[in-house]
Structures are given as structure tokens and as C-alpha cells.
Amino acid sequence: MKKLNISNLKKTYGKYENKVHxxxxxxxxxxxxxxxxxxxxxxxxxxxxxxxxxxxxxxTSGNVYLDDVDIYTLNDDELSKIRRDEFGFIFQSYNLIxxxxxxxxxxxPISIDGKKEDKKYINALIEKLGxxxxxxxxxxxxxxxxxxxxAIARALANKPxxxxxxxxTGNLDSKTTDEVMDILKVCVKxxxxxxxxxxxxxxxxxxxxKVITIADGKIL
Ligand code: ADP
Ligand code: MG
Numbered sequence: 001m002k003k004l005n006i007s008n009l010k011k012t013y014g015k016y017e018n019k020v021h022x023x024x025x026x027x028x029x030x031x032x033x034x035x036x037x038x039x040x041x042x043x044x045x046x047x048x049x050x051x052x053x054x055x056x057x058x059x060t061s062g063n064v065y066l067d068d069v070d071i072y073t074l075n076d077d078e079l080s081k082i083r084r085d086e087f088g089f090i091f092q093s094y095n096l097i098x099x100x101x102x103x104x105x106x107x108x109p110i111s112i113d114g115k116k117e118d119k120k121y122i123n124a125l126i127e128k129l130g131x132x133x134x135x136x137x138x139x140x141x142x143x144x145x146x147x148x149x150x151a152i153a154r155a156l157a158n159k160p161x162x163x164x165x166x167x168x169t170g171n172l173d174s175k176t177t178d179e180v181m182d183i184l185k186v187c188v189k190x191x192x193x194x195x196x197x198x199x200x201x202x203x204x205x206x207x208x209x210k211v212i213t214i215a216d217g218k219i220l
Contacts (some may be wrong), residue, residue: 144176
């Protein structure tokens, strides 16, 4: 299992009097095979932190180490290879491709990579997520909860070692939220994956092994 280490991370947006210190010196170790929850007020820097640690947004200064690799010293191709091979992403908006069916949405990251999907694993994932009857449908034929399950299946399709989730249950009712959390807990407990999740939901934060609170770009 890969370990993520964040050292003195800073991110500023804008210039001069409009300058915003979204991250102001974050030091953090994400423990492998655990569920880390990130909480904090709106605008405190949670999404910026998640994007920086997931290789999606280059910090202004500081380092993000995946094991011994300082990911922002890599070139674009190397960094996107890490994102594809090691990371899975789940956002509040599902970002499914409307013109291809559910199955193809799930396996898209693998086919983009020119690889062949592990059909047995993908089918087990589809089964576990309760979307077996939806795989030939298009995203707009599904409810919000079903679309989020598809997005989760897509995030897990490449068996990532770290799953990054930015308020994944923000648009879901409480029953669907529980079901989605059950699946993500299985990822950590049974598949030995690492989960880093931003949430506003204190019940979800209580499930975490570790809770990080962010305010004004700093860890409290
Ligand atoms: P959170 O996810 O905790 O709500 P964000 O990380 O989205 O917070 O934002 C942290 C701060 O950085 C906020 O003040 C926000 O307005 C600012 N910010 C985020 N993204 C951008 C951007 N692309 N350009 C300018 N400012 C941004
Ligand atoms: Mg956010």
C-alpha cells in the first residue's frame, strides 16, 4: 500500500490585493489502508488540498510524496500515469459521459489507458454496487444515487490504492448515502484501499479512522 506524505504545502490564487492563501503550510501523512476524513468550513481549502494531493492541481510550493516520489517533480505523462494507476476520484457531480452506456463509463479509464479490463472484478464491483440492471442504460436514464454508484465503480475500476472523494454524498438522500458509505468502507476493510474524503456530514466523519480539520488553509 502506498503512503502519501504532504509537506509544507501552499497554494495561492490571484495576485496583489486579490491574493488568496487557499493552503497555508499543510503537513499531513495519509495512513495507508485507513479512512481519513477532511472537514472544515466552506472556503477553508479542503478541495484545494484534495486536488493538490491527488496530482490534479500543482501547489505553489511544498511537496506531495507518494512513497518516495515527489509527484510534482514528475513530467505530465508520468503524473497522469500515477493518477490513472494509483488514484481513484469521486466528486459530488458524477461527471459521467452522457453518450456512452454505464458499462463503458465504468471501464473508460481503463480503455483510455489502452488496457483490457478485469471483467470478473468489474462485474463483482457492479454486483456489489447494485447496478447490474443498469449497465446497458445511459447515464440520464439513472437516478442521482445510481449515477453516483456508477461514478464510484468507475473510480474503483482500475483498483486504485488511494480513493479521493470530495463530498461524494453531498447530493444524495440519507439511504443512498448509507449505501455509498458501506461500499467505501468495504474498499478500506476488504480491498485494503486508502480513502481520503471531504465531508460536511458529521455522521460520516465519525466513521473515519482519522479526522483532519481545516480552517483558513491550515490544519487545526
Ligand atoms: P473548500 O473546498 O473548503 O470549500 P476551496 O479549496 O474550494 O475550499 O477554496 C479555498 C479558497 O481558495 C477559497 O477562498 C476559494 O475562493 C479559493 N479558490 C479555490 N479555487 C480557486 C480558483 N480556481 N481561483 C481563485 N480562487 C480559488
Ligand atoms: Mg470544496
